[in-house]
Amino acid sequence: MQSVNRALLLVNKAAGAAPDGLSLNQAAEALGVAKSTAFNLLKTLVAHGFLREERPGPRYFLGMSLMRLGDLVGQQLPVAEISRPLLRELTVATGLTARVAVVDDGCPVFLERVDGPGMVRFHTPLGCREAPHASAAGKAILATYDERRVREICQAEGLVAHTRSTITDVEALLADLERTREQGFAIDDEEEAEGVFCVGAAFLDHQNRCLGALSVTGIRAEVPAWRVLHIGQLVREYADRLTREMRGQSAELPPQSLGAHSRRGDGR
Amino acid sequence: MQSVNRALLLVNKAAGAAPDGLSLNQAAEALGVAKSTAFNLLKTLVAHGFLREERPGPRYFLGMSLMRLGDLVGQQLPVAEISRPLLRELTVATGLTARVAVVDDGCPVFLERVDGPGMVRFHTPLGCREAPHASAAGKAILATYDERRVREICQAEGLVAHTRSTITDVEALLADLERTREQGFAIDDEEEAEGVFCVGAAFLDHQNRCLGALSVTGIRAEVPAWRVLHIGQLVREYADRLTREMRGQSAELPPQSLGAHSRRGDGR
DNA sequence: CATAGCGTTCGACTATAGCGAACATGCTGG
DNA sequence: CCAGCATGTTCGCTATAGTCGAACGCTATG
Numbered sequence: 358m359q360s361v362n363r364a365l366l367l368v369n370k371a372a373g374a375a376p377d378g379l380s381l382n383q384a385a386e387a388l389g390v391a392k393s394t395a396f397n398l399l400k401t402l403v404a405h406g407f408l409r410e411e412r413p414g415p416r417y418f419l420g421m422s423l424m425r426l427g428d429l430v431g432q433q434l435p436v437a438e439i440s441r442p443l444l445r446e447l448t449v450a451t452g453l454t455a456r457v458a459v460v461d462d463g464c465p466v467f468l469e470r471v472d473g474p475g476m477v478r479f480h481t482p483l484g485c486r487e488a489p490h491a492s493a494a495g496k497a498i499l500a501t502y503d504e505r506r507v508r509e510i511c512q513a514e515g516l517v518a519h520t521r522s523t524i525t526d527v528e529a530l531l532a533d534l535e536r537t538r539e540q541g542f543a544i545d546d547e548e549e550a551e552g553v554f555c556v557g558a559a560f561l562d563h564q565n566r567c568l569g570a571l572s573v574t575g576i577r578a579e580v581p582a583w584r585v586l587h588i589g590q591l592v593r594e595y596a597d598r599l600t601r602e603m604r605g606q607s608a609e610l611p612p613q614s615l616g617a618h619s620r621r622g623d624g625r
Numbered sequence: 626m627q628s629v630n631r632a633l634l635l636v637n638k639a640a641g642a643a644p645d646g647l648s649l650n651q652a653a654e655a656l657g658v659a660k661s662t663a664f665n666l667l668k669t670l671v672a673h674g675f676l677r678e679e680r681p682g683p684r685y686f687l688g689m690s691l692m693r694l695g696d697l698v699g700q701q702l703p704v705a706e707i708s709r710p711l712l713r714e715l716t717v718a719t720g721l722t723a724r725v726a727v728v729d730d731g732c733p734v735f736l737e738r739v740d741g742p743g744m745v746r747f748h749t750p751l752g753c754r755e756a757p758h759a760s761a762a763g764k765a766i767l768a769t770y771d772e773r774r775v776r777e778i779c780q781a782e783g784l785v786a787h788t789r790s791t792i793t794d795v796e797a798l799l800a801d802l803e804r805t806r807e808q809g810f811a812i813d814d815e816e817e818a819e820g821v822f823c824v825g826a827a828f829l830d831h832q833n834r835c836l837g838a839l840s841v842t843g844i845r846a847e848v849p850a851w852r853v854l855h856i857g858q859l860v861r862e863y864a865d866r867l868t869r870e871m872r873g874q875s876a877e878l879p880p881q882s883l884g885a886h887s888r889r890g891d892g893r
Numbered sequence: 894c895a896t897a898g899c900g901t902t903c904g905a906c907t908a909t910a911g912c913g914a915a916c917a918t919g920c921t922g923g
Numbered sequence: 924c925c926a927g928c929a930t931g932t933t934c935g936c937t938a939t940a941g942t943c944g945a946a947c948g949c950t951a952t953g
Contacts (some may be wrong), residue, residue, distance in 0.1 A: 358628065358665050358666065358668075358669040358940085358941075359910085359911095359939090359940065359941085360626065360628050360629050360909090360910065360911090360940085360941085361628050361629050361632045361666065361669045361670070362669060362673075364626075364629045364632070364633075365632075365669075365670075365673040365675060366673075368694065369673075369694075372693075372694055372697050376701060378701075380930080380931090381930075381931060381932090382929090382930070382931085390911075390912085391911065391912050391913070392912095392913095392930090392931080392932090393911075393912070393913080393932080393933080393934090394910075394911050394912070396931075396932070396933095397626050397910075397911085398626065398629065400626075401626040401629045401630060401633075402629070402633075405630075405633040405634075405637075407633060413919085414919080414920090414930075414931085415930095415931070418698075418701050419694055419697055419698045419701055420698070421698065421729065421734050421752050421754075422752065423691060423694045423695045423697075423698050423752070424695045424698040424699065424736065424751050424752030425640075425695075425750055425751065425752030425753055426636065426637075426640055426687055426691045426695060426752070427691045427692045427693075427694060427695015427696060427698070427751070427752070428695060428750045428751035428752055429640050429687055429691075429750060430686075430687045430688070430689065430691050430692040430695070431692065432750075433644060433646075433686050433687055461689065466689050468692065482693055482696050482697065482700075483692050483693060483695070483696035484689050484690065484691070484692030484693030484694070484695070484696055485693055486689075626909090626910075627908090627909070627910080627941085627942095628909085628910085628940090628941065628942090629910095648899080648900090649899075649900060649901090650898090650899070650900085658942075658943085659942065659943045659944070660899095660900080660901090660943095660944095661901080661902080661903090661942075661943070661944080662941075662942055662943070664900075664901070664902095665941075665942090681950090682899080682900085682950085682951095683899095683900070894953105895952100895953090896951105896952085896953085897950105897951090897952085897953100898949105898950090898951085898952100899948105899949085899950080899951095900947105900948085900949080900950100901946105901947080901948080901949095902945105902946085902947075902948095903944105903945090903946085903947095904943105904944100904945100905942105905943090905944100906941105906942090906943085907940105907941095907942085907943100908939105908940100908941085908942080909937105909938100909939090909940080909941075909942100910937105910938100910939080910940080910941090911936105911937090911938090911939080911940100912935105912936090912937085912938100913934105913935100913936100914933105914934090914935100915932105915933085915934080916931105916932080916933070916934095917930100917931080917932065917933085918929100918930080918931075918932090919928100919929090919930080919931090920927100920928085920929080920930090921926100921927085921928085921929100922925105922926090922927090922928100923924100923925090923926080923927095
């Protein structure tokens with residue numbers, strides 16, 4: 358499946374090549390193929406709207422089809438649709454950027470975001486994976502797993518340090534997860550990026566397996582110590598609401614009170 | 626480029642196959658190829674995250690990469706980023722769903738949307754093309770072109786009727802466009818969908834060529850006759866603001882007052 | 894327990910995608 | 924204004940890589 362591989366790689370290249378786009382020669386060189394080969398690939402991708410050809414001196418950018426398809430991903434996952442109004446409320450209530458992620462192999466993948474009102478914008482593309490051990494959403498997810506599974510994931514992903522505060526030791530991480538379970542929400546205190554503070558909480562499916570997490574993100578200064586508890590409880594509360602609403606739609610289970618702190622899932 | 630073609634077709638199939646996803650056999654049949662061929666294609670797409678494989682009984686859905694890439698499209702087009710706060714304001718001011726489209730071969734392609742507060746949700750996927758003759762955004766765009774180009778586009782697209790009110794006659798369309806130019810905004814009065822009312826206005830680049838259009842959408846009942854003028858002027862005003870802000874960023878041209886009704890471009 | 898339907902693997906054949914060289918085009922600098 | 928270069932585009936040959944079909948294993952169902 359060589360040609361398909363190359364085509365898809367090209368799309369990724371075009372994604373990285375902002376804001377000037379990709380030229381034919383760049384494409385050919387990036388793939389290590391002849392110019393004519395890259396030429397054909399590019400034309401095919403353009404024909405399907407996966408790339409956009411901007412003249413003159415053809416430069417290639419991501420195409421409109423990707424936007425349409427990207428939008429559809431969210432619609433295939435019911436989570437995004439349902440969580441949107443909750444994110445909006447959460448943003449208003451906290452003044453922070455609120456996001457929702459689904460879990461993919463233990464990592465949070467962010468589906469949807471509602472930016473806060475502040476000056477600061479965070480570089481948080483939709484659809485991106487974040488590290489499980491260094492993000493509030495990730496730790497909220499891990500906290501629903503049992504120790505064995507957490508160790509597996511840590512092994513697979515590796516506890517790479519993003520900042521000085523990143524937890525790089527498995528035992529320390531397990532302790533942090535225990536605290537997360539106790540208080541009902543996870544905290545990322547500059548563990549993913551310097552100066553950035555996040556709070557996250559997991560939501561569950563009808564079998565109490567973790568589906569994903571809500572989180573709010575702000576700069577450290579926006580979140581003084583005395584606000585943390587309040588924000589944490591708010592995020593927890595909204596995550597529970599999301600759990601209930603997801604159940605309400607996909608299965609007709611009764612809203613069965615979740616209990617304030619009953620997310621002690623077994624992770625499988 | 627047969628295999629790439631087939632792969633990209635599969636992605637589109639998977640997009641349409643909501644909410645149950647695509648099975649191997651469906652995929653093979655849809656393409657008219659052997660099962661093993663479809664199998665390889667699917668696996669390759671999954672490896673790149675363009676599709677997601679859900680077990681058991683492997684079903685294929687759109688993958689997370691598409692979401693990430695779709696999000697990036699917007700970032701490569703400066704329009705989406707800049708228009709977002711304007712859309713938000715416009716939604717608040719009108720109580721309607723506000724959207725922004727860029728022009729692609731005369732058709733509006735919608736980049737970004739901010740839903741209104743009402744109960745009604747519109748089925749308006751991002752990245753989708755709409756008919757130029759039957760949407761407010763489309764007519765706002767066409768109104769910036771000269772007669773020859775409008776006729777060309779009509780020829781190419783065909784004036785298909787979506788509802789009883791759709792304009793299917795070129796002369797009538799040209800008259801409507803003239804009115805649009807006079808009042809500064811375009812109106813779609815149930816021409817695209819029954820019961821749906823839209824108002825749109827074009828925004829321009831630094832050479833006064835049409836870049837795209839803003840529009841607001843509501844159900845007919847939300848937009849009584851006496852509100853139309855006010856809403857129209859509002860949309861016109863925001864489109865002009867967008868024009869100015871786009872110029873402010875990409876080129877350092879002075880904000881040069883646009884004049885209330887100076888969008889009489891020549892369309893090329 | 895049998896069977897039908899699906900996903901998955903394998904090897905052979907041939908169409909197809911890849912290469913390289915030649916041709917076109919559009920800019921830059923002399 | 925022309926020459927030269929860099930870039931995009933086309934074409935034919937060749938071998939590779941993608942396609943097919945058939946065989947296998949699994950699960951789900953009557």
